[in-house]
Amino acid sequence: MRTQSILNLLVIDDDQLYAERLVHLLGCYYDSVNLGFLDDKEELLKLLRQPWDVLVFGNAYDMNFTDVVGIVQEQNIDLPMICLLNEEMVATAHNNEGLPNIISGTMVKALKVDEEMAVVMSICLQHDNLRSRRELKTLRHVLSEAEQRANVLIKNSKSAVAYIDQGIHIFANDPYLQLFGFASMSDAIGVPIIDLIAGGDNVKGFKQFLRQFAKGNRQEVEFKFESLRTDGSTFEAKLQLAAATLEGEPVTQVIIQQNNSNSTEVAKRLAAAECKDSLTGINNRRGFEEKMAVIYQQARQGELTAGLLYVQLDNIGKIRSSLGLQGLDATVKQVAYALDELVVDGHVSRFSDTAFTILVEDKTTAELKTLAEQIGSRINGMLIEVDKRTTSTTVSIGIVKIEKNTAEPSVLLERAMDAINQIMMETANNGATYHLYDPSEHANSDDHALAESLIEAITNNRFELTFQPIYDINNDRSDFFEVYLRLPLSDAENTVLTPDQFMAVAKKHKLLEKMDRWVLINACRKVNDVRKTHPEAKLLVQLTSASLIDKKLSSVASQLIKAVGGAAGVLTLQFNEKDIADHLTVAKTQFAALSQAGCQMGINNFGSSAKSIEIASFVQPDMVRLPRSYVEDIDSAENLETVKSLIIRTNEVNVDVLMPYIEDAATMSVAWSVGARYLQGYYLEEPRKIMKVAT
Known part of the structure; x- marks a missing residue:
């Protein structure tokens, strides 16, 4: 019953170890299990504001199962519930066959608390039923909206369209009414569609065509015939049938094309226009x-x-x-x-x-x-x-x-x-x-060899870190260091690979999260040593998209911050702007969680999209790092004004700016004037294997 999904499990009990045991067992069936645990009414009312998939009730401080059912129903929440009973309560809660009194798509009452497999299976089945209900609700909503859009389009369409039920007209748009000479909708409603077909052979053939369509045959949905107007005149036409709904009820849609060649040409023109x-x-x-x-x-x-x-x-x-x-x-x-x-x-x-x-x-x-x-x-x-x-x-x-x-x-x-x-x-x-x-x-051989090197580097700490200082204009200090990852290879040339040479393989083999974790832990170890003599030293660490969506990242960051002294801002985590834009809602939640854990947040390659300021306003970072393109040719007046404009707009949303890639004296002299708080580059100092705090 393996499902690629997430389970949000709410447990009401006084035994947290039992709840954790359930989470462990459910891990065989879900990619992730998010646990909510409580044992009192006030906490339940708070947690019900969040979305949950299954509620398991054991023992509560001030509630019984009936109370919980009442609270959930009062909140009008579709939440499956399972009641667990101990041995003393089993006899009164089961029928003569020893089975739970109630088993339904929304409730199981009641299971024995020590029969863990029955509990786990019930949770999985209740969750599966809930997903089916949610999907059905979504499909009904989609169907309703699709029907509404279709009806609006049909009413405004220039094609002749009608709906029939058991061969009788129940709706027709204006072009259809005009085509057959009906004065109004009321004149057409109730008229059998065969009344609009001239000639006995046509009528006989159409009845057979309609019967086949009603039986589900979709091989033939077009019928060419001679149409009969209300005034007795006729014209050659082609009729097309399609299954549809009207006010939620199944009907048959009829489209009449008077001039086949013309409609085909129109369809071709529309298809061509859709591709331009x-x-x-x-x-x-x-x-x-x-x-x-x-x-x-x-x-x-x-x-x-x-x-x-x-x-x-x-x-x-x-x-x-x-x-x-x-x-x-x-x-x-x-x-x-x-x-x-x-x-x-x-x-x-x-x-x-x-x-x-x-x-x-x-x-x-x-x-x-x-x-x-x-x-x-x-x-x-x-x-x-x-x-x-x-x-x-x-x-x-x-x-x-x-x-x-x-x-x-x-x-x-x-x-x-x-x-x-x-x-x-x-x-x-x-x-x-x-x-x-x-x-x-x-190629696969090289790919796998590099992947093995990456795994070995993670396991045996064979990666190398270098650190480049960042100058803080506001505080006139350079004890803020950006971390860079390198992979030395054990070959004759002593090759050292940079991330652009191994990140694609790391992503393919799902190693990004492990590499990010290695960098975080080892960089924090380094800065912890430096902070013994320079207590204000801090880090800027670039992480990948794998960490951006990692729900455990805030907990890991919080532990590392405490390990290096617990100072606010000692660790700044930085993500690429493109990754943030691709996971915007997730990024906002992650940024908020990391900020709560004491992290500063940053955006790398900021300004590389047309919506950079909007992204910064949405996720609220503490700082942003400009891409190389903004620093190149900054000595030209137009480029300089562009950089100043971006920095001003960024500062207006309370975000500091890091200007990197300062490689010469000319760029350095200009960098002072653009409004950036942080400066970085080889002109100031190149990356080193040790963190050297300038005095």
Whole structure:
């Protein structure tokens, strides 16, 4: 009965060890069991404000099972309940056969407390029943809303549509009434649909067609016939049937098409329009997916080879900050026009707000790289006019080949995006704008070997940590350190891998959470030693998306903070802005829990999306760290104003800003003036294996 799910279990009892035992047993059937434990009425009323899946009642301080049932019913909560009895109470709570008095989809009364397997099975079955009820409720709501939308569309549709029940009209829209000459709805209601069919053979054939449809036959849903208007005139038409609901009751939907060729042409035009992007006029994501499906099938059959280029705009956050939505739209349109003009023998689509996809056929690896270079050069050289102002942008391009033994389209897209991430993670890409995903670099043998090295490094503490100080302008001190993870390999070259070289494998083998935990624990050990001589020393630790959704993280962080002295702010946990945007609601809850545990919270690569300020306002971090793109070319007046604008807006929501990548004196001199609280970079000090506090 293994289910990939979570159980929220509420136990009312005076024996917490028994509750923990139930959680342990239920762990065989659930990915996670969240336990709520209490034994008094006041606490029950508080906990019922949270969502629970099953309630187990044993012994309570000031309640019996009847009281609990009454409270749950008063709150109008659909919550399955199980009553547990000891040996003394069993005789009065069971029938003559020794079975519980009540077993239903919402209650079991009562089970023997020491028969743990019966209790566990009852919990699982009650939960399964609850999920079915919830799904049924959701489906009914969805059906109701779908019916409402359908009725609105039908009433406003130009197509002739009616509903019939057992062959009798019960509803018709205006085009249907006009088509057959009815003056009003009341004239059509109650009229058999066969009265609108001319000719005995047509009527006989339609009756047979209608009977087959009523029996569930959906192979034929169209019927061509000669229609009969109320004035006696006739016309050629095609009728289409579909199952539908009206006010929750099953009916049959009838659509009449008077001119088949015209309606087919309209359908084609609508289908084409659905595949076009309204802003740029090129294909949208749906258009790309349809073309991708065709090329994928042809490649799998060996009919062609192809290439997928995923083109991501780089500095959207800066454009959004300086020029607003108008500048963003203008940039996207100009890039779309340039790509469409440049790729004459391919298919260009707008995949998302700020990303494009390009499909090209029969290109060699060298030709794909050349095309990527041409695109990067063309976009980099564009000057985009926005209301008497000029902006520019660059792109990162992920390349994937589509061949006979290629992976599925969804996997190819992930590989293209991984190639983009590879570009973004490189600390110095020497001007490279593209990265080709090479499957040979991710072969199973190398993949597993690296995964084994990662596991061995976690188990035997073979990772290395380096620490780079951060200067705090407000307090004029440099005892705040960012932590970096490294993996030394035992090869002849003494290779040391950085996260961009092993994170993809770690993610595939589900090692991210364990690596994050290793970094946290060992970094805190290091800072604990330093705090003996420098009691104000503190850490900034970058964590992955696996930790962002880890419910146990706040508890771990709280223990580590206490272990290093319990000082508020000694530990700042930082997450990537993209990960936060992908798990926004979860991130808000996690940030709140970690703040409650005494952690400071940070966002890395802040400003890399168009909604950075909104994200910061929502999750409420203590600080944010700018991406490299904001610091590069900061000596230009426009870039400097963009950075200042972002920092001002960030400070307005009570968030401090860390300006990293200060690599030279010129950048350092400018950094003082932009309003950032924290400064960091090789010009100040490079990362070291030890934490050196400047005096």
